[in-house]
Amino acid sequence: MAREMMYGEAIATAIAEEMERDSSVVFYGQNLAMTERDPLLRRFGKKRVRIAPISETAEMGVAVGAAITGLRPIVELWMSEFMLVAFDELINEAPRLRYMSGGRVKVPLVFKAGYGFAAGWAGQHSNCVYHAMMGIPGLKIALPSTAADAKGLMAAAVRDDNPVVYLHHYMLTLDKGPVPEGEHVVPFGVADVKRAGSDVTLVATGWxxxxxxxxxxxxAKEGISAEVVDPRTLTPLDVETILKSVEKTGRLVLVDQATRHASAAAIIAAEIAEHRGNALKAPVKMVTALDTSIPFSEPLENYVLPNEEKIVAAVKFVLAKQLAAV
Structure with a gap:
């Protein structure tokens, strides 16, 4: 059975269900458990739901320590940019301990943060910094794009014995969709074809x-069939599903809110070029943010970020020879 839920509600539901399932799961952050009326605080108590000091370094450092001693912490960090002040814990500590201990130490924790808040929040809150976390051995990255995936990937993140960066897109918070009730786990490293097509592959993340x-x-109104593939996790990255789609369509457009030279799109493009370059009938096209900070002005923000019109134009570019022959 499925129930209609908002994206943000699905995340909260997954956290509550995982806390109910496993007593080692704890949840804390700067704006949590602020009053006795907090529903999670009332349900699970002060030992498992806590307010944290305004120090991301402390929050993330405590999570590493808690994880290696047997807990499964979820840290509410609100915005991905706030994680930057604690990159030692994120990049150099949490992902390395399991390897350095020969697998004897597990580090099961979730760093939860919103990203890409493109609604007039400007240069320090609208960014996509996941490129800086990709390729770090031992660190996993989830980017759900639907309410169902938001729930399923959170469940998978909590249960994983490695540190996970769980990034939820702020512009999707109120979006609704069917979400399976009860246990729903979306495995990491498994992309999802959100729409089947035959003329061109669109690979996109998040919003x-x-x-x-x-x-x-x-x-589709112009007779062009586009296949839309959502990787769902950037690490591990399901390259195989993307390769199969490109083999079918022969054309690839990568859509990424991050800036062009700091994007997941650039990494995926490299994988396609190496492994299926001979299957391409046209050059790969990337639709990304421009290499600039996100402006406050709404018209400028729209100019900088990808949108439907830019995606359509990119598809027509890679289909130019076919369209010219029609």
Whole structure:
């Protein structure tokens, strides 16, 4: 059975269900458990739901220590940019301990943060910094694009014995969708084909999946069939599903809210070039943010970020020879 839920509600539901399932799961952050009326505090008590000091370094450092001593902490960090002040804990501590101990030490923790808040929040709150975390051995990255995936990936993150960066897109918070009730776990490293197609492959993450699906609808009205693939996790990255789609369509457009030269799109493009370059009928096209800080002005923000019109134009670019022959 599935129930209609908002994206943000699905995340909260997953956290509550995992806390109910496993008493070692604890949840804390700067704006949690602020009053006795907090529903999670009332349900699970002060030992498992706590307010944290305004120090990301402390929050993330405590999580590493708690994880290696047997707990499964979820740290509410609110915005991904706030994690930057504690990159030693994120990049150099949490992911390395299991390897350095020969597998004897587990570090099961979730760093939860919103990202990409493109609604007039400007340069320090609208960014996509996941590129800086990709490729770090031992660290996993989840980017759900739907309410169902938001729940399933959170469950998988909590249960994983490695540190996970769980990034939820702020522009999707109120989006609704069907979410399976009860246990629902989306495995890491398994991409999802959100829309089947035959003419071109669109690979997108987070909010850009929604925009790519909207662009695919516009293209369909012109007789162009676009396949939309959502990796769902950047680490591990399901390259194989993307390769199969490219083999089928022969054309690839990568849609990423991050800036062009600090994007997951650039990494995926490299994988395709190496492993399926001979299957491409046209050059790979990347639709990304421009290499600039996100402006406060709404018209400028729209100019900098990807949108449906830019995606449609990119698809028509890679299909130029085919369209010219029609």
């Amino acid at each position: 850009m999946v929604k925009k790519s699906l909207a662009a695919a609808e516009l293209l």
